[in-house]
Amino acid sequence: MPQKPWVFGVVVALLLWFAPLGSYTLFNPDEGRYAEIPREMVASGDWVTPRLNDLKYFEKPPLHYWATAVAFSVFGEHEWSARAWVALCGFFGLLLTAWVGTRVFGARVGALAALVQGGSLLYLALARMSTLDMGLSIALEVSLVGLLLLVSEQGASRERSGALLLAVGTALAFLSKGLVGILIPGVVATLYLLLRRDWRLLLRARPWWVLIALALIAAPWVLLVSQRNPEFARFFFIHEHFERFLTRVHARYEPDWFFIPVLLLGFLPWTELLPAVVARSYRAMRMGDGATWMLVLWVLFGFLFFSISQSKLIPYILPLFPALALLTGRALADLPAPRLMRALAVAAALWLLLGALVVALWLNPAWAARLEVGTGAALPLMAGAFIAAGLACVYAAWLALRRGTLAATIAAAAGSMLLLSLLPLAADQLPRQRELARLIAAVRPELKPATPFYCVDDYEQSIPFYLNRTCTLVRYRGELDFGLNQAPSRWVADLPQFAERWRAQGDAVAVIRASAFPTLQQMGLPMRVIYTAPSMVAVARK
Secondary structure, three states: OOOHHHHHHHHHHHHHHHHHHHOOOOOOOHHHHHHHHHHHHHHHOOOOOOEEOOEEOOOOOOHHHHHHHHHHHHHOOOHHHHHHHHHHHHHHHHHHHHHHHHHHHOHHHHHHHHHHHHHOHHHHHHOOOOOOHHHHHHHHHHHHHHHHHHHHOOOHHHHHHHHHHHHHHHHHHHHHHOOHHHHHHHHHHHHHHHHHOOOOHHHHOOHHHHHHHHHHHHHHHHHHHHHHOOOHHHHHHHHHHHHHHHOOOOOOOOOOOOHHHHHHHHOOOOHHHHHHHHHHHHHHHHOOOHHHHHHHHHHHHHHHHHHHOOOOOHHHHHHHHHHHHHHHHHHHHHOOHHHHHHHHHHHHHHHHHHHHHHHHHHOOHHHHHHOOOOOOOHHHHHHHHHHHHHHHHHHHHHHHHHOOHHHHHHHHHHHHHHHHHHHHHHHHOOHHHHHHHHHHHHHHHHOOOOOOEEEEOOOOOHHHHHHOOOOEEEOOOHHHHHHHHHOHHHEEOOHHHHHHHHHHOOOOEEEEEHHHHHHHHHOOOOOEEEEEOOOEEEEEOO
């Protein structure tokens, strides 16, 4: 009987976690890209060589593509199945945090840590968006759990469990995003060994198991894709790892302090607790607690590593969140109720302030038009999302004094889940998303199986997914440059060459960047406009 409420709670959590995944269209560019590559895998039957727009695409390993392709094969090709893998990884990460937190620090800390992780703004957001970062984060969390067991528990069987988790997690992390999956656990373990002078960790960790796991889990794909594509190794290992980290080749440079505001905002509503987390962790480290040392090193090294990289994107620091959640859960377990109430009150004030600002924007159409957010349902939904999260934190602050830490943390986490269930719906109503949906609806009936399809001056990542069609690129290369070098016939270099092809065809469709459309009109091309928007124009030949 005592277990039934927990079973009910897990079922409700699963419904809240997975049900909203299909309620909003894919966001560009990442979601479109990471849905289209698995779609092409299923369509072609080639699960070895990843392709985007029917061009070789070796920027990342295939674990996310494989998992999403399986979801497409089982559930069909739509938004829900495109996000199913990241949502499953995110939920598994919460269970893993609860399990290891309970095993190392006690059941109370395990529950609080899982709630903190699941209620963090960035973690929740990336569990609802199809990107590679959640898969990497959870694979690395498996490695982290292995390391925690190795430094906090004694006994041959427990050491074997820790070493096995470390090995399997590292191999899966490599298959998720490459060498970073080996680097982070390897460096963190080495730093712990040196700083703590725990020389026997090298034996307990059984690093040869990691090599075996890499050989069994990751190496087969690397060898097979290299055999079929001799150009793979140089691009994947040199360009996508070392050049990406050391240079600005991908034009994703941000200042060294970039991840400070990302962490502070992404860890909401728990950000105000960070000073207490630092103080509690420092005391535990002074007392020689090995698990705390490992968690702190994980957070510090991960933050430093991603900060000095010359390529930065907001999701990169997601692998820090499981370790940070465990440290926060431990701090919360000892935190006085008034201190927690103050932290939640700060979060409530921030959410309510954001809600008020969105309401003000909603009431001033001129401001909304200037910011290109439209006058439809986006702003009311966004305002409602922030206000609901703020009220949940107000209730959580009240609960902190009346019912205790666990009840307050549950309420605040529920507020975050409500926020991240409504914000995607709001974003889906923004003009850019609506324009893209209307364009796809207008183009779909014009495309027959043999109709040539062109993307002129741009490549909207989700269009091929929704149309089940790749396109010939015109005067655009972008991230598809490597694949175009392998298949130059899939590219038209300039508008005059495109005009020549267009005139020679009796049936064709093109999606054109709006800025290029007047030039094509001046060329006198026979075009029938089937959809027009501020950023894109769709035309048919006949």
